[in-house]
Amino acid sequence: MSIKTDDDAVSGVKLTKRQRRASHIADAAAGGVKVLLLKLLLLGVVDAVAIYGVVILATAGQWLVAAIVVGVAAIVNWIYFSRRKLPAKYLAPGVIFLILFQVFVLVYTGYIAFTNYGTGHNGSKDQAVSSLMSSSLERVEDSRAYPVTVVDQAGTLGLLVTDADGEAMLGTADTPLAPVNATIEDGRAVAADGWSTLQFADVIARTDAISELSVPFSDDPNDGALRTPDGASAYLYTSSLTYDEQAGSMTNLDTGTVYQDNGTGAFTSEAGEVLMPGWQIPIGADNFVRAVTDQRLTGPLVYVTLWTFAFALISVASTFFLGLLLAMVFNDARMRGRKYYRVLMILPYAVPSFLSALIWAGMMNESFGFINQVLFGGASIPWLTDPVLAKFSVLLVNLWLGFPYMFLVCTGALQSIPDELQEAARVDGASPWSVFRLIKLPLLLVSVAPLLIASFAFNFNNFNVIYMLTDGGPRDASAPIPVGHTDILISMVYKVAFTGQTRDYGLASAYSIIIFIIVAIISVIAFRRTKSLEELS
Amino acid sequence: MRVTKKSLLSVGAVAAIVTLGLTSCSSGESGAEKETTSPEAAASSLTVWVDAERVDALQGAADSYSEEKGIEVNLVGKDTADIKDDFIQQVPTGKGPDVVMGAHDWLGELSTNGVVAPIELGDSAADYLPVAVDAATYEGTTYLLPYAVENIAVLRNTELVPEPAADFDDMIAKGQAAGLDQPFVVEQGAEGNPYHLYPFQTAFGAPVFGSNDEGYDPADLQIGNAGGDDFAAWLGSQGKNGTGVFNTDIDGDIAKQSFLDGKAAFWLTGPWNVGAATDAGIDVAIDTVPSPTDAAAAPFAGVKGFFVSAESKNKVAANDFLVNYIGTEDVQMDLFASGNVLPALAAAAEEASKDPIIAGFAAVGAESVPMPAIPAMGAVWENWGIAEATVINGADPKATWQKMAADVQSLIDG
Numbered sequence: 001m002s003i004k005t006d007d008d009a010v011s012g013v014k015l016t017k018r019q020r021r022a023s024h025i026a027d028a029a030a031g032g033v034k035v036l037l038l039k040l041l042l043l044g045v046v047d048a049v050a051i052y053g054v055v056i057l058a059t060a061g062q063w064l065v066a067a068i069v070v071g072v073a074a075i076v077n078w079i080y081f082s083r084r085k086l087p088a089k090y091l092a093p094g095v096i097f098l099i100l101f102q103v104f105v106l107v108y109t110g111y112i113a114f115t116n117y118g119t120g121h122n123g124s125k126d127q128a129v130s131s132l133m134s135s136s137l138e139r140v141e142d143s144r145a146y147p148v149t150v151v152d153q154a155g156t157l158g159l160l161v162t163d164a165d166g167e168a169m170l171g172t173a174d175t176p177l178a179p180v181n182a183t184i185e186d187g188r189a190v191a192a193d194g195w196s197t198l199q200f201a202d203v204i205a206r207t208d209a210i211s212e213l214s215v216p217f218s219d220d221p222n223d224g225a226l227r228t229p230d231g232a233s234a235y236l237y238t239s240s241l242t243y244d245e246q247a248g249s250m251t252n253l254d255t256g257t258v259y260q261d262n263g264t265g266a267f268t269s270e271a272g273e274v275l276m277p278g279w280q281i282p283i284g285a286d287n288f289v290r291a292v293t294d295q296r297l298t299g300p301l302v303y304v305t306l307w308t309f310a311f312a313l314i315s316v317a318s319t320f321f322l323g324l325l326l327a328m329v330f331n332d333a334r335m336r337g338r339k340y341y342r343v344l345m346i347l348p349y350a351v352p353s354f355l356s357a358l359i360w361a362g363m364m365n366e367s368f369g370f371i372n373q374v375l376f377g378g379a380s381i382p383w384l385t386d387p388v389l390a391k392f393s394v395l396l397v398n399l400w401l402g403f404p405y406m407f408l409v410c411t412g413a414l415q416s417i418p419d420e421l422q423e424a425a426r427v428d429g430a431s432p433w434s435v436f437r438l439i440k441l442p443l444l445l446v447s448v449a450p451l452l453i454a455s456f457a458f459n460f461n462n463f464n465v466i467y468m469l470t471d472g473g474p475r476d477a478s479a480p481i482p483v484g485h486t487d488i489l490i491s492m493v494y495k496v497a498f499t500g501q502t503r504d505y506g507l508a509s510a511y512s513i514i515i516f517i518i519v520a521i522i523s524v525i526a527f528r529r530t531k532s533l534e535e536l537s
Numbered sequence: 538m539r540v541t542k543k544s545l546l547s548v549g550a551v552a553a554i555v556t557l558g559l560t561s562c563s564s565g566e567s568g569a570e571k572e573t574t575s576p577e578a579a580a581s582s583l584t585v586w587v588d589a590e591r592v593d594a595l596q597g598a599a600d601s602y603s604e605e606k607g608i609e610v611n612l613v614g615k616d617t618a619d620i621k622d623d624f625i626q627q628v629p630t631g632k633g634p635d636v637v638m639g640a641h642d643w644l645g646e647l648s649t650n651g652v653v654a655p656i657e658l659g660d661s662a663a664d665y666l667p668v669a670v671d672a673a674t675y676e677g678t679t680y681l682l683p684y685a686v687e688n689i690a691v692l693r694n695t696e697l698v699p700e701p702a703a704d705f706d707d708m709i710a711k712g713q714a715a716g717l718d719q720p721f722v723v724e725q726g727a728e729g730n731p732y733h734l735y736p737f738q739t740a741f742g743a744p745v746f747g748s749n750d751e752g753y754d755p756a757d758l759q760i761g762n763a764g765g766d767d768f769a770a771w772l773g774s775q776g777k778n779g780t781g782v783f784n785t786d787i788d789g790d791i792a793k794q795s796f797l798d799g800k801a802a803f804w805l806t807g808p809w810n811v812g813a814a815t816d817a818g819i820d821v822a823i824d825t826v827p828s829p830t831d832a833a834a835a836p837f838a839g840v841k842g843f844f845v846s847a848e849s850k851n852k853v854a855a856n857d858f859l860v861n862y863i864g865t866e867d868v869q870m871d872l873f874a875s876g877n878v879l880p881a882l883a884a885a886a887e888e889a890s891k892d893p894i895i896a897g898f899a900a901v902g903a904e905s906v907p908m909p910a911i912p913a914m915g916a917v918w919e920n921w922g923i924a925e926a927t928v929i930n931g932a933d934p935k936a937t938w939q940k941m942a943a944d945v946q947s948l949i950d951g
Contacts, residue, residue, distance in 0.1 A: 119912075122650040123629025131651030131847050135678055145659045200606055204581070207853045229657045230856040277651030280629075367786035385727055385785075385930075473727050475923045480944070482919045501646045501915030503622075 043080055047073060072096065113509035116265050116283045119502040125261075125279040129243055132250065132267075132275060136241035140224050143236040147188045148228050150203050150210060151195035157206070159215045159226055159234055160197075162189045170195070171215040171226070203231040250275060287510035300476065300483040300492065308488040311394065312459040316452055318399045323406025324444070328436075331414050342411075349404035357468035360397045364469075385474050387485040394486050398465050402455070413447045414440070449530040456526070457519045466491045489515055582609040583854055584634040585843075586624065589614035591638065594875035598868040608854050621646070628652040628848050635849040636859065641672040641681055641840040644910035653680045654845045654852060661864055669881035672840035672907035677751040682859040683842040683881035684872050689733060689807045690836070690901040691824040692814055697802040701822070705737075705829040709782060712802045722792040723805040725785045725929070729922030732908075733805055734772070734783075736826040736834035739906070741768035745917055746909055755913035755949060760921070761942025769924075769934035771829055776929035783929045803827075808878050808898050823897020825904070838905035840881060916948035 050073035057066035076096075079088045115121075149160040151170070158172040160182060168182035168189035182189040191197045203210060214225040217236060224238040242251050250259040250267045259267035259275050266278025292298070326345060330338050348356065363370040364383035372379055383393045417440060425435045466472060472484035472491050482499065483492050493515070497508030587595055592614040599610035613634065615623065621643050627633035629652070639647075647653045655678045662670050665683055673681035691708075693701065697715045702708035712720015723733050731738075738744075742764035747757035759765075775782040787795075796804040797817040804810070805826065814821045826834035843863060845855045862868060869885035879899050880886045890896040908914075924941035928934045 119646060120649045122625060122652065127629055127848065128651055131654075134654055134847070135648065135651075135676075137655065138677060139657065201581075204606075204608060204851065204854050207851055211852045229655075229852070230860060231853045232857070232861075233657075233659055235657050235659065276649045362790075365786050365788075365791075367784060368791050471728070475728065477923060477927060477940075480948075482923075500919055501649075501912050503625075 039080060043077060046076055109509045109512060112505055113287055113513050114282055114284060115280055115506050116278075116286075117280050117506045118497075118504035120276045121265050121278045121280050123277070123279055128266075128277045128279040129250075131277055132241055133239070133243060136239050137227070137237040138240060140236040140238055143224075146226065146234045146236075148226070148232065148234040149188070149190050150198040150228070150231055151192055152198055152202075153195045157209055157213050158195060159213065159228060160189050160192050160195070161215075161226065161234060162187065168192065173213055173215060176216040176218050177226070198231075200231070283506070287506045288514070290507060291510050291514060296480045297496065300479045300481060300487075304483065304487055304489055304492050307391070307486070308460060311391075311398075311462075311488055312456050314395055315398045315402060315459040315462070316455050318395065319402035319406045319455070320410075320448075320452060322399060322403040323408075324410045326403070326407050327410035327414055331411060345407050346404045348400055349408075353401050354464045354468045356401060357397060357465050360393075360400075361469050364393055384470050387474055390470055390474055390486050394465065394469055397469055398459070398462065401465065402459075405455075409448055409451055410444065413444045416447070417443050445530075450527070453523050453526045453530070457523055460488070460519055461490045461515065462488070463490050463494065467494070581607065582611060583636060583851055583858060584611045584613060585636040585638070585858075586613050586615045586620055586634040587638045588617050588620065591872060591875055594871045595863075595868070597871055598862050602858055602862050606854070606857070608851075608858075610858065624844075624846075625650050625652055628846050631848050633846050633848065635846055635851050635855045637844050637846065639681075639842070639844055641683070641842065642908045642910045642914070643844075644675040644680055645912040645914065647844065648675055648680065649912055652847050654847045654849065655680055656682055656845055656856060656859060658682070658860060658864075661860060664864075664883055665881050666883055666886055666902075668838045668902065668905060668907055669840050669842075671752070672838065672910070673842060674752060675910055681840070681842040681844055682863055683840045684863060684869055685841040685876060685878040686881050686886075686902055686905075687807060687809075687839045687841065687878050688836045688898065688902045688905040689736070689805055689826075690898050691826055692796065692804040692806060692811065693822045693824050694796065694799065694802045695820045695822050697799065701824045702803070702827045705827045708803055708827040709780070715802055717800065717802055719782075719795060719801050721782060721803040721805070722787055722795050722801040723783070724787065724789040724792045725783060725926070726788045726922075727785055727926060729785065729924070729926035729929070731918070731921040731925055732837060734925055736805075736836040737771070737829055738765070738768045739836075740828040740830045740832045740834040741765070741771065742832060743768050744906070745914070745921075746911070753909040753911050755911050758942065758946055758949065760917065760945065761939055765938055765942065766935050769928050769938035772925060772928045773931070773934040776931060778931045785926045785929055808894075811877070811894055821894065823894055823901070825901050833904050835904045835906055836901065837908040838902055839908055841878070842881065913949045916945050919948070920944050 050069055053069050054066045057063075057069065076092060079085050079092050082088075144164065147162045151158045151160045156172055158170055159177075160180070161169045161171070161177060162184070163169055166184070166187055168180050168184065169177040170180040170182070170192055171177035180192050182192040184190070198206070210228065210231060214227050214237075215234075216225050217223040222238070224236045226234040227237050228234040240252060240254050242253055243249075244251065248261045251257070252259070257269050257271075257273070259269045259273070262268050263281070264278075265281040265283070267275040292301075329335065330341055330345070335341075361384065364372075366372060366380050366382050366385060369383070371383065372381055382389055384390050421439055421443075422435055425439055430438070466486060466488055470484065470486045472482075472487035472495065474486075475482065475484045481492075482495050487495070489511075493508055493511040497504045497511070585595070585599070592612050595612055599612055603609050620637065621639060624633055624637045624639075625647065628650075633652075644653070656673075658665070658670070658673075658679055662679075665673075666686055669683035669686050670679075672686075673679050673683050691702075697717065698711045698720075700711070702711050709720050724730050725733070743762055744759050746753040746755060747759050748754055749757075772783065773779065777784070792801075792804060792806070793810060793813060795801040796814065797819065799819075803824075804814075811821060811823075826836060828834040843859050845852060845859065849855050864882065866882060866885045866888070869880040869882045870888060873880045873885060873889050877895070879895055879902060880889050886899060890899050909917075920941045924937050928937050
């Protein structure tokens with residue numbers, strides 16, 4: 001609507017000054033109301049979502065996140081209700097997304113890299129203590145299951161136990177079991193004088209207190225204590241660990257060993273014996289130190305790093321030159337049916353790379369694969385199991401996966417080079433090769449160079465191809481960690497940190513930061529260099 | 538100009554909504570999990586993470602429990618591949634489920650991370666198959682309510698070979714007599730597959746760890762004993778430079794295909810593949826694993842069951858639900874119907890064994906040993922399969938095997 005009036009005004013319909021002013025005011029008012037309504041509606045939705053989020057977060061006790069949501073909602077309202085703040089109106093959504101998906105992830109990865117987060121160091125110290133205490137409970141051998149009823153007297157919980165002879169006994173956390181007068185139904189004591197019996201719903205409501213409740217069997221603590229896991233039967237337990245809150249230490253009652261909290265995130269005895277689980281603590285730069293000094297890793301690290309560079313560089317070069325060659329061939333006007341060929345060329349690009357890699361892995365199987373069986377007439381070529389051939393296979397598959405992208409990019413870049421340049425060169429007597437080398441390639445590189453750098457960074461961390469094709473294999477049997485001959489840095493890190501039964505998120509984060517720094521440095525240097533190319537155009 | 542501004546505004550608003558939505562989701566998680574975190578709901582509901590394929594089987598038990606005890610049971614179907622890692626990561630934040638379905642060999646990892654609470658089976662422990670109770674116990678404490686026992690056995694194509702084989706050589710001979718190039722297939726791969734080769738290893742008297750009264754003893758590595766050397770020598774003789782019975786190029790899919798195509802008469806695999814074979818119209822019989830020695834070939838048993846979260850606010854209800862509901866014959870039979878895996882409860886196992894296939898697996902399972910759950914197993918898995926694969930491919934059996942045992946020992950010693 002408003003465009004139409006603008007157009008009318010521009011198209012030169014003569015209006016008096018007053019008419020023009022009046023129409024502008026009317027126009028602004030009309031659009032303003034609509035815009036305002038829309039703005040109110042959308043901001044209303046934003047605020048409604050924010051309030052919903054805050055309520056949920058507040059009930060979950062996530063005060064920090066709730067405060068952030070309130071803050072973001074307030075800023076969004078302020079920006080869009082303000083009459084000025086035009087740049088902020090454009091920038092706000094992008095900035096919010098940037099913070100959420102990039103900055104937050106980076107900061108969090110950085111934070112994890114400085115902690116010992118991983119298997120055995122998963123939660124807080126309180127959780128570790130309670131978990132150790134509960135797992136140290138051992139049911140007294142051959143002790144029977146006691147039918148129990150949970151009873152309450154002025155807030156004190158007690159267990160009403162029916163013993164082997166059908167006699168009722170009652171005890172609380174502080175008083176050991178003692179005989180008591182009780183109502184017995186079906187051989188089970190269900191109520192005692194002066195105590196109120198908890199119904200199942202009450203038992204559930206007081207789960208925490210009941211799971212903590214431990215009723216001494218007798219005055220002798222060595223006889224153990226009764227605990228009820230389900231509120232209906234109790235068992236006699238003894239504990240092998242005791243926690244001294246003052247000293248912050250665990251003591252094994254059977255052996256007398258004392259386990260201290262030495263600030264390593266786990267209870268450790270003097271002999272170096274560690275009780276698991278431990279808990280999560282910040283450990284400074286330990287993970288980074290370990291990443292470069294760990295005896296198990298330093299050996300493989302060198303050749304894995306070399307291979308990673310080789311893999312990334314060769315992949316970029318091979319895909320680029322094949323893509324460029326095909327782009328030039330299909331860019332030639334003399335070629336017929338170019339459209340169909342181009343579609344065919346893009347096909348590998350359309351299949352998800354992890355799927356294609358998996359299919360290639362099947363085709364390259366030594367005894368049963370399509371390549372050996374059909375193309376090589378039943379030869380047994382160890383495509384994926386010989387260290388050298390496996391490297392070649394990985395590069396070949398990555399070439400197959402990567403050239404369509406380069407083909408597309410080069411086709412676009414070639415078409416943007418004016419034909420006149422080529423004409424002029426030819427008139428001056430240049431050979432096709434010099435036209436390509438001196439004119440087309442440099443002009444092409446101006447637009448393609450940044451993409452080549454991006455492609456290098458991508459291949460440097462090309463986890464999909466390695467994981468799905470060879471999984472880093474064939475294994476290097478001499479290495480102390482499960483690293484293989486085709487592992488690149490990122491897949492090695494994955495194996496070290498995430499395979500097997502021990503996860504080490506801290507170490508993995510430290511590695512990913514190191515890899516990020518390597519890629520960043522290379523990219524910065526390469527971008528600096530390519531600036532000289534831009535002077536060409 | 539105004540049009541652009543308006544559309545930009547709406548884009549911005551949508552972005553903000555999404556952002557706020559995500560922020561609130563990231564700590565609220567899905568609807569079912571939310572209820573465990575809000576205090577008023579905590580008293581009356583249990584959240585159970587279940588393998589997505591078992592949700593329907595458990596629904597009946599969940600409903601009847603809700604009806605009887607007034608506690609809502611929310612079953613959340615989870616992808617099998619993520620369930621363990623999600624559980625380990627979420628429990629310490631207090632957002633995980635009250636109960637999770639899993640396998641007994643997770644125990645070492647779960648217990649090292651302190652995310653599981655002990656369960657007391659009480660007198661009902663005697664009602665379960667002994668192997669299930671052994672597997673549920675870790676360092677002397679029970680953590681798992683078992684519902685199924687799974688082990689591998691030999692599937693035989695009765696059309697090709699009508700009679701079961703007496704021993705390993707007899708199996709190969711019977712298959713060759715039926716005119717097959719490759720009578721027996723077993724899942725391998727470039728990195729080996731010790732799980733599937735374990736029955737043969739036990740036949741040579743080489744378990745991974747020795748055991749004490751608390752279960753497997755990580756300090757007593759047995760894999761490199763004399764029996765281990767014999768096993769390695771035998772494996773080499775059946776590999777690339779020998780009879781060629783074992784081939785690391787045969788992975789799970791290739792093994793399956795040759796059995797389904799009738800190119801192989803014997804297939805060492807688990808109950809999860811029986812459906813595919815019967816669907817392909819093959820008349821399948823389940824045999825014990827033919828032993829290459831005089832001793833029995835005992836496979837690993839994997840026991841599936843339910844764990845209680847260490848941070849659950851509803852431990853009493855969770856224990857009650859598991860021990861007194863999941864532990865009943867009806868529920869175990871429901872779970873059996875959904876997975877066709879032998880129930881862990883003895884009475885249900887007997888009932889299920891009316892099916893000859895299940896009875897076959899149960900017979901093999903009677904000889905099985907629980908797969909070790911101790912964290913030291915991680916070090917074993919890393920090297921074990923590779924050593925087997927290299928032996929099959931022609932490396933010196935004894936040297937390879939002893940190096941593997943030494944590597945594992947040094948990994949365990951740290």
